[in-house]
Structures are given as C-alpha cells and as structure tokens.
Amino acid sequence: MAFYAYLLRCSDGSYYAGHTDNLEQRVEQHQSGALGGYTATRRPVGLVWSEWFQTRDDAFLAEQRIKGWSRAKKEALIAGDWERVQMLARNRQEGGLCD
Incomplete structure (x- = not known):
C-alpha cells in the first residue's frame, strides 16, 4: 500500500500539509469541505x-516536518528547488533570518 504526504495551497494563500493512503480522495474531501477544520473555510x-512513502509512519513524519517549515521553504519544495530547501535549512540551524 502507498502512503502520501501532501501540500495544499488554500484560497487565502496559506499552505496545509497532510498525509493519506488515498491522495485523490483526500484532496476531494478537502475540496468539498467534508473534513472540516482548517481547509474547510479556505x-x-x-x-x-505530494510524495509517495512506503509506510504511514514515514508519510506522517514528512507531514510533521513540513508543517514546521517556513513559507519560503515550502515554496522551494513546491518548486523542486532542493538547493534552496537545503540553504533554508542551514540558515535556520545557524540562526539565520532567511527561513
């Protein structure tokens, strides 16, 4: 079975991170407001x-990690800009303000 971590852009420009074993269905649930919560009003x-993982635990850990990221780092992930993701991670570890 496949598990996914995913990132949604909401109508207000914010991002929502989650994980699921059925990506298409989960996006539809967010889109319809069926899940309530954060995305229902956005x-x-x-x-x-989105990214595929072999276990639910791995997908959940990815979701939790991404939830702690800055907007800039999430946008670098979306763009597939791994150099920027790494640079933002280094800046945060070094106490920089770029993150």
Missing part, C-alpha cells in the same frame, strides 16, 4: 506537492 484548495 476553499478552494489545490494540490501543489
């Missing part, structure tokens, strides 16, 4: 990033 939402 529709429409759009899937901007």
Whole structure:
C-alpha cells in the first residue's frame, strides 16, 4: 500500500500539509469541505506537492516536518528547488533570518 504526504495551497494563500493512503480522495474531501477544520473555510484548495512513502509512519513524519517549515521553504519544495530547501535549512540551524 502507498502512503502520501501532501501540500495544499488554500484560497487565502496559506499552505496545509497532510498525509493519506488515498491522495485523490483526500484532496476531494478537502475540496468539498467534508473534513472540516482548517481547509474547510479556505476553499478552494489545490494540490501543489505530494510524495509517495512506503509506510504511514514515514508519510506522517514528512507531514510533521513540513508543517514546521517556513513559507519560503515550502515554496522551494513546491518548486523542486532542493538547493534552496537545503540553504533554508542551514540558515535556520545557524540562526539565520532567511527561513
């Protein structure tokens, strides 16, 4: 079975990170407001990033890690700019203000 971590862009420009074993269904649930919570009042939402994982635990850990990231780092992830993701991680570890 496949598990996914994902990132949605909400109508207010914010991002929502989650994980699931059925990505298409989960995005539809967010889109319809069926799940309530954060995304229900920020529709429409759009899937901007997802990654496949072998276990639910791995997908959940990715979700939790991404939730702690700055907006800039999330946008670098969405763009596939791994150099910027790494640079922002280094800046944060060094106490920089770029993150």
